Amino acid sequence: MAATSPPEHPPFERPIERLAVLALLEAKPGTILEVEELLASALAMAEAESGTIRWYAFRLGRTRFGIFDTFADHRGREAHLSGEVARTLLARVDELLAQPPSIELSELLGVKTTQN
Numbered sequence: 001m002a003a004t005s006p007p008e009h010p011p012f013e014r015p016i017e018r019l020a021v022l023a024l025l026e027a028k029p030g031t032i033l034e035v036e037e038l039l040a041s042a043l044a045m046a047e048a049e050s051g052t053i054r055w056y057a058f059r060l061g062r063t064r065f066g067i068f069d070t071f072a073d074h075r076g077r078e079a080h081l082s083g084e085v086a087r088t089l090l091a092r093v094d095e096l097l098a099q100p101p102s103i104e105l106s107e108l109l110g111v112k113t114t115q116n
Contacts, residue, residue, distance in 0.1 A: 015053055015072035016072055016111075017053050017054065017070040017071065017072060017108050017111045018071070018072055018073065018107065018108055019070065019071045019072075019073065019074065019076075019077045019105070019106070019107060019108065020068065020069065020070045020071070020077075020105075020106045020107075020108055021067070021068070021069050021071075021077060021080065021081065021103065021104070021105055021106070022066065022067070022068050022103070022104040022106060023066060023067040023068075023089075023101045023102065023103045023104075024060075024064065024065075024066050024101060024102040024104075025064070025065040025066060025067075025089075025097055025101045026063055026064055026065075026097060026098040026099055027063045027064075027065065027096060027097060027098065028096060028097060028098045029063070031095070031096045031097075032062065032063055034096055035065055035096050035097070036059070036065070038088070038089065038092065038096070039057035039065060039067065040057065042057060042067075042085045042088060042089070043055065043057065045083070045084040045085045045088065046069065046080075046085055048084070049076075049079065049080055049083055049084075049085075050076075051071055051072070051073070051075060051076025051077070051079045051080060052069050052070075052071060052076060052080050053069075053070045053071060053072060053076075054068075054069060054070045055067070055068075055069040055085075056068045056069065063098075067085075070108065070111070077105070089101070
């Protein structure tokens with residue numbers, strides 16, 4: 001009986017995360033709840049982006065927030081940076097944030113995921 005080799009691309013293989021974006025935000029006094037609500041509502045927008053593998057919105061302190069997202073390639077990252085989440089946030093920068101967001105583009109060197 002001849003041995004068969006596994007398929008080249010298993011059907012449940014997830015894209016490899018290679019790139020990321022880290023955005024750090026500082027809320028103006030009196031806008032903390034609005035920034036928190038805006039970030040929470042952006043989850044649905046991020047879920048609609050096919051090129052965004054993971055998307056996190058988080059709080060770093062009383063007035064500091066962040067977004068971290070990952071992508072398989074530059075196309076996915078660029079689509080995200082010009083997508084609905086970015087447009088929604090940038091439309092309210094002057095109203096909600098003490099300064100423009102700090103946005104860092106990065107390459108991922110390692111990713112640990114839980115295998116189920």
